[in-house]
Amino acid sequence: MQECGLVATDIACRRGDRLLFRGLSFDLSGGEVVHLAGPNGIGKSSLIRILAGLLRPFMGTVERQGGLALSDERLALDGHEPLENALAFWQRIDRAPQGNADFGLADLLDVPVRYLSTGQRKRAALARVAASGAPIWLLDEPLNGLDTHWSCIAQAAIKAHCNAGGAVIIASHQPLSLEAVKVIELLDFQP
Numbered sequence: 001m002q003e004c005g006l007v008a009t010d011i012a013c014r015r016g017d018r019l020l021f022r023g024l025s026f027d028l029s030g031g032e033v034v035h036l037a038g039p040n041g042i043g044k045s046s047l048i049r050i051l052a053g054l055l056r057p058f059m060g061t062v063e064r065q066g067g068l069a070l071s072d073e074r075l076a077l078d079g080h081e082p083l084e085n086a087l088a089f090w091q092r093i094d095r096a097p098q099g100n101a102d103f104g105l106a107d108l109l110d111v112p113v114r115y116l117s118t119g120q121r122k123r124a125a126l127a128r129v130a131a132s133g134a135p136i137w138l139l140d141e142p143l144n145g146l147d148t149h150w151s152c153i154a155q156a157a158i159k160a161h162c163n164a165g166g167a168v169i170i171a172s173h174q175p176l177s178l179e180a181v182k183v184i185e186l187l188d189f190q191p
Helices: 044-052 083-094 118-131 148-163
Strands: 005-015 018-029 033-037 059-065 068-071 136-140 167-171 181-185
Touching: 005 044, 005 167, 018 044, 018 059, 018 167, 018 181, 033 044, 044 059, 044 068, 044 136, 044 167, 068 118, 083 118, 118 136, 118 148, 136 148, 148 167
Parallel strands: 033 167, 033 181, 068 136, 136 167
Antiparallel strands: 005 018, 005 059
16 A cells, blocks of 8 residues: 555634634554544634645645545535446446455445445445555444444554554544544533
8 A cells, every 4th residue: 555644733713703622733654543522613624625625725744655535525426327337337446456345235235325325325335445555544324324243344444544654534423433533522622
């Protein structure tokens, strides 16, 4: 896996007239997991989008080494396509070999994405990220909608990615069973 890292320096996020957080700095290297924690509306999803380059920080900078893959509330799979075609589209875009994480989707490949359950959609999104070949994963609420079994499988895939030298940032309300996770509580960075 290619070298990867991400450095956020003095990040502030403003949504409308409201400053969500400020003064947030951290660094992430290969093999590490950061868990962004805090209540609803605190800015976890906004921070994920800032780190992905989809939102500009109100203040601060983000520097990144290595490609990234994002999974957030916007399912990046065409709802009208069968799951197999929707995943194949991203495999062609990413020019990456098929991921080796098994998210139990084999029986669903002919089902249009729009008919998948919430948990099945989440597993499909994780499969897309795992197949991307990107060393940095940005995961916004990756365990929502997953039962206990699939939550364990998802966390095992995250651990395997980190063990291979990848890095992961997870915004989640749910506790993680991963070891050696850096927790960033966004409440600590309130104005």
